[in-house]
Amino acid sequence: MLPELGHFALILALLLAALQAFFAIAGAARGRDRWLTAVTTAVAGQAVMVATAMACLMASFVGNDFSVTYVAENSNSALPLFYRIAALWGAHEGSLLLWIFLLAVWTVAVAFGARRLPPRFSARVLGVLGLVSFGFLLFTLATSNPFLRLDPAAADGRDLNPILQDPGLAVHPPILYTGYVGFSVAFAFACAAMLEGRLDQSWARWTRPWTVIAWSFLTCGIALGSFWAYYELGWGGFWFWDPVENASFMPWLVGTALIHSLAVTDKRGLFKSWTLLLAILAFSLSLLGTFLVRSGVLVSVHSFAADPQRGIFILAFLIVIIGGALCLYAWRAPLLRSTAGFELGARESFLLFNNVLLVIAAGTVFAGTLAPLISDALKLGTLSVGPPYFNPTFLMSMLPLLALLSVGIHANWKRGRLKDKQRTLLYTLVAAAVLGCGLVFGVYRHGRLLTPVGATLGLWIILASAVDPIDRWRRGLSLSRAVLGMTVAHIGLAVAVIALTTVQSFTTERDVALAPGATVAAGGYEFRFAGVRPAEGPNYSAIAGTLFVTHHGAPVAVLQPQKRQYWIQRQVTSETAIKMYHGDNILLALGEDLGAGRWSVRIQIRPLVSLIWLAAFIMACGGVLAASDRRFRNVKVAAPATEAVATERSA
């Protein structure tokens, strides 16, 4: 009964999404203000229906209802409750439902937060969101219904893919999707502005907090995915430039550009059409990511249940939504001219460089991700693009970006006079260089060319970012949350740069064959193998190896990497053992049984690797802090005194 109720709720949600889109967009276009009052009702109704569908599917998972195909394929009665809930988004149909649910949550939040905006404008925003939701609901109902029954019912389920049975991965999709879906709000704001044919500075101020929050979630989501790849897959890396990883990274890069371009539009009324384009692009790349992952067009380690039928549907949806938005853009953007100018060396020019470099970075990732597809489509043979392409091309746009960051945050708006900041910049740069080179050659005593460069750039960003806030704080001046958030996010980026530099330069990696009692030394540590013993979990059996780790004789840890065999899916996974010790990350993975008690063991020592994920978390915190600034909460709508009016309708 519950699956049917959920299915019915989804159909009602589809109808309500259609009503929401129609009344909002048509009502605003024709000036029927009474139609607009129906919009918020439709938003609320749709949210209730989607939540009902979500609850029904969750109840089927919790109650082990294996008469539901999706549950039978992705769960099992031996699966712990936590993973039975997480199994809801363990495959395609449920992830789509999660996507729709999160879109409903964002829409309700926007409806709530947009009460202070002009009614027609907020209606148009909700209308565009309704259109997006309608597309996804139609997609789910037409091609990927999670509520289909299995007749006869399965006695037990096929179990959740063991790789997904990890706390990190259970929370990774909801957080990542919250970020993805969040960019639909910026997209809806952009479309609403284009439909209205006007875009003023208060528009940017409304859009900024939504975009920054979505970006923060995306940052966390990507970091969690990377952490999981490192920790659970035991592949010994944190980033593989896999198509699915790239699919989440491209919206992140463009979203980062959007945040900065929105700041210029907000403060100076510039970059209007560019900001609109970035808002469209960020959401388009989120949709494209879904397309690439779901359609089976690209083969990736992540892809499951690929289906060209679904691919065709998503492609049609992409053409309607993105094509429509870009048509609107071609029509309306020429009207949005900015009259204000700025000098080279003004903050605007640095933010322009930031945007250009970030978009180039996203473009190179895009080209590398789609190259295999294009070469296949043109029958040029199978092409595989990997780190040898991505690492140098990405670095080429990132190095100037990082170098310009420290200067850019000290530049003034409008005027290019950097003279009065020269001394601060020079001192911080020298301090960073001395500190960076000192650390590299003092602690590690060797390094590649890029090692001191990366360390210096990272430290320079930290010092240059912190100088002004510390100065203001010491003089007892107030600091806005927006500035504080920006500083925190930039420091997060710098921490990531330092961590990446260190990891790339100083990782030790060895595969060794160990007999019980044998000792091996690697990266300044000693590892003594004490043999293996069987272990058991709720739905798997395992072999656990025991290794005593010491550092110059002093005990560090006893690590027990496991090889797990899940009973139902009969899949073997490697559970790595990880120990943080004085900033070093020691990772052990159990390999093959070599016979006579000997096992192959992979030893990796990665200095500072956990700082990468911490850095992402710092960046996300900075984003949330900035979004909570009072300035964004009390945006005056019709305030003739503000500069907003001066530039609006300037065309």
Add this chain to the structure above:
Amino acid sequence: MNRFLLPLGAFLLLAVVLAIGIRHAPDKGVIASPLLGRPAPQFALPDLTQPARLVRSVDLKGHWYLFNVWGTWCGECRAEHETLLRVQRAGLVPLIGLDWKDDASEARAWLAQFGNPYQAVAVDASGRVAIDWGVYGAPETFLVDPRGIVVYKHVGALTDAVWSQEILPRVGAARPGKS
């Protein structure tokens, strides 16, 4: 004005590429397997019915075969068994079984009770060969061509429809006149 049309043009170009990409995408219901179009993994495992003999992938080269992963512990495998028997009676493509992580005596009893559709059954007690084949869950069926290339993969119970619509056309198209 013109430069504002550029993004639209670029997007439409991309849409065309993606549309071509879909046409080349693997078939419906397929878990995208990196094995498709690549040589089948090598194996040499004891035969279920004659443990002294080995079932070896090298001996299978030169003709089509269906590689069917099963186990007595797998409920869906019982569901596809009738189809497997019909495939055997059709006599067009031999079935090679992979008895995956199973008790050999139970597997022999299963074949004695329900009928044996296989030309040979390889016993994969450790599950190592199944990992090489990228098996996700039983049953799974792979179609391998005479050159030893995996051309098709079916996840879940094999049905008559899959046999007649997906597997037969591939085998038939590759050797015209010998349906």
